[in-house]
Amino acid sequence: MSDEISKTHSVIADNLAAIHDKIAAAEAAYKTQTGLDRPVTLVAVSKRQPDDRIDAALGAGQRVFGENRVQEAQGRWVPRRDRHADLTLHLIGPLQTNKTADAVALFDVIEVVDRPKLAKALGDEMIRQNRQLDCYIQVNTGKEAQKSGIPPEDADDFxxxxxxxxxxxxxxxxxxPPNDEEAAMHFALLQTIAKRNHLSILSMGMSDDFEEAVAFGATAVRIGSAIFGARDS
Known part of the structure; x- marks a missing residue:
């Protein structure tokens, strides 16, 4: 292993350890405040990251990853599945209905169900492949036109x-959450919708706000730059 690759592995292992420590502290604070024990899954956001950083995270024991694009994820993870049977892959980016077959075949969790047409296509494809995946509803809590997600007022019916x-x-x-608003109110809104619908999993919080998300009951946080550094363009 070259010195540069060795340094990359060391930095990413240290980053992961630091994040796990922060998650553990936030979990403990949440339990003290609420009396509830809610373990948090770290989803490492690997989109557009080079192979050496991905392999460094795998070498440090990380096994849950999030990807935005189906085709990119296929090239990265299909060969690595042979070496790491315990991988769990989350799709966290917008999904076109014509990509549902590939998405169902590759991923273990679909976090971006946001419209009836996609929901129906996913349901049909899971029957065809005899593969039942966990699915999350993406809620556009800020009602931002440029973002995917069901509006909060439509979430229950959807x-x-x-x-x-x-x-x-x-x-x-x-x-x-929107970049220019306090994340807390969006986390609180998602938590409220989840309670109404008897859902226990909340995927919310990223590199800059995951500790706050855990304080509002997050059970999965999606972290990229705090693990891997800036993405390649």
Whole structure:
């Protein structure tokens, strides 16, 4: 192993250890405040990261990864599945309906269910492949036109549709708060919708705000730059 690769492995291992320590402290604070024990999954956001950084994270024991694009993820993870049977892959970027077959075949969790057409396509594809994935509803808590996600006021009806008509195994919710607003109110809103619909998984919080997300009941945090550094363009 070259000195440069060795340094990359060391930095990423240290970053992961530091993040796990912060998550553990936030989990403990949440338990003290609420009396609830809610373990948090670290989803390492690997989109557009070079192979040496991905392999460094794998070498440090990270096994849960999030990807934005199906085709990019196929090239990265299909060969690594042979070496790491315990991988769990989350799709965290917008999904086109014509990519549902590839997405169902590759991923273990779909975090971005946000419209009836996609929900139906996913449900049909899971039947065809005999593969039932956990699915999260993406809620556009800030109602931002440029972002995917169901509006908060439509979330209850959409969750019911996904469960009852599309046949999806809806286990959680996901959100991406607006950059120019306090994240806390968006985390609180997602938590409220989850409680109404008896959902236990909340995917919320990224590199800059994951500790705050855990304080609002996050069970999965999606962290990229704090692990890997800046993405390659």
């Amino acid at each position: 969750i019911a549709y996904c469960r009852d008509e599309a046949g999806l195994n809806i286990t959680g919710l996901m959100c991406i």
